[in-house]
Amino acid sequence: MNSYRATPENLAAPPIPAFEYRGALVTQRQEILAAFERVLDSGCLILGPEVRAFEQAFAQFVGAAHATGVSSGTDALIIALRALEIGPGAEVITVANGPVPTIAAIRAVGATPRFVDIDAHTLQMSPQLAAQAINAQTRCILPVHLYGYPANINALLELCQQHRLVLIEDCAQAHGTYVAANHVSRHVGTFGAIGCFSFYPTKNLGAFGDAGMCVTDDPQLAERLRELACYGFRGDRVAHREGLNCRLDELQAAALNVRLKYLPAALARRQAIAQRYRDGLASDWRPLPPTAPGDTAAWHQFVVRVADRVALIQYLAAQGIDVGIHYASPVHIMPAYQFLGYEPGSLPSTEQACQQGLSLPIYPELTDSQVDRVVAALDYLDKSTSGFQIARP
Template sequence: MDIMANRLDRGFYKYQSEFETKALEVLRSGWYVLGKEVQKFEEEFAQYTGAKYCVGLASGLDALWLAFRVLGIGKGDEVIVQGNTYIASVMGITINGATPVFVEPNEYNNIDTSKIEEKITEKTKAILVVHLYGQASKMDDVMTLAKKYNLRVVEDCAQSHGACYNGKMTGTFGDIGCFSFYPSKNLGAFGDAGAIVTDDEQIAKDMKMYRNYGSEKRYYNKVVGANSRLDEIQAGLLRVRLAHLDELADEKKVICDRYLAELDNPNFELPKIQPGATTIWHQFVIHSERRDELMNYLKEHGIGTIIHYPIPPHLSEAYQYLGLKEGDLPITEKFADEVLSIPLYNGMTEEEQSYVIDVMNRFK
């Protein structure tokens, strides 16, 4: 049996007629950029998250760097972020000329909030919280520190659509919540797409201006903006998936509950869930000191896996200029050598789940 680490076709076929009907509706409308589909998606996604405003954008990375641009954070400023995130989180900071200050992760793979305060300096202007792998971070600690030091809070929710902390949805704690709708996400488009949510009307207005070449009125440009518009067909298709998002998340939860109950092998460690937090299981990430052996063993048995992520941002070639070296973030680096995402996708059959569980349990 061959099982991919992730597959998107089954998620399409599950609602094929709805997706195709919506695509044709948009194509036949004759309006393809910033039309009614974008407006309706923004309204519906804001309502889903509990935020007052949503602004559709071209990608999750655009959501991140535009968030810091709109907040006025740039050269000479520092932004605290966890070390074990995807590099796009860090790019959102550095594209604006600001400096990332890395904090180690906790046992739940999210930022260790007990280690944030020691990193705050007079240059610190914001905390970027990443809700990694779909699990909400410990936001009460973050917001307490933000209030104490008058810091902005940006949430990277690229992997956490619908996850909550103490009943409140990720993206709605801080100043701006940034979302990616890359096809592999739980709320995935059929190409690149993103959005921000906020309760601040001025931030929403500024974001709409920045996404459209810095223009509020056609050909009148207030700032040097970007071309970062969520297009109509992606917005329409996202509306279809959003209507089914809870049932899709529930399906993944059933699979992961089974993994948690039936996977039993001392050669790897199962994911833990932070008290007060929920996860939408964007990935099911295990830790193993024998990660590479396990990965090769699974490959030999036809089971695909992915490493999220093999190279921490502070050790990437792109960020050599920060002057950080191996050993500076030992927990982050340890995680990079241990993490492995095993197969998880909507439409995964019970037979496929059983095969993965059986093969993993037989690893010696």
């Protein structure tokens, strides 16, 4: 346990935001501006060399044969589902403790999400419950590697193989997440038929706007994804299949080409911060458990769980520490999805995780002393079963 205690001096220190991208600009600004200028001067803003270069580099980063840049993580999921011909009448097994876009994508193709509860420790899809949810309509299992923590992908892949289902991985939060299979660690997104990534600005690899990517090892699927992302065109202006416009643009790709070079160092820093939180925090804050040997969590978020989240947020805010909630409301009981028929209480671990989870600041530019301030602030509290009391004013 860290013996450091919050002092008036520390309370007077500059606020710690929950997320901050501008710190990265200190080292990357000139390169990013040069990349933007290169694009502006090139006369090519759509489907040019920056997109192609980023697709190749990102495919290499995750160890996939093909990558298709798209305009967001949501679009990546939509065209992945479309490419695998999952639509009306099909059920897609997924989780409700993640963000809305995963579900919005399933609905956008006309399929029906079938929610299963999560493992209460890892907060990832329970393979046992997924197995129980399979029925004649099930076509796909779509786990989310939530917080960059690996879902139990080997068990889910086995289920898919047993029941002839397709596996699509939502890797929007999981750049840098690895899972061991047959003693080899592989990047997530390479286990399923298609892996879907987001480069939303807060992600481990963030653009300066919306951007996303589908990865696959299957050349035919790759071709289909490329067509779907651009009106069904095959390099011509003829719609060979019904497609969309969800292309990655050159400006975002140019920035991502620069930022990808810094990703390994950024991921290493996330690991170090997560470890510092782990070393400093008492176990009853219930962070996610250490990963299995050979697996790596990318620590997109560092989530702890508390009974009285509201009081804790207020207390931390008073000390200048901003936190996040990912996610306050489980999707299965949101108004838009009530027609699916899930009642409160139907997914108990999901609902509890959404009530109790709190994301501590974690981003590469967070300094050790800032991490220590967060640890000290939490350490400062008396904990009781009835909630939290601030030990000293």
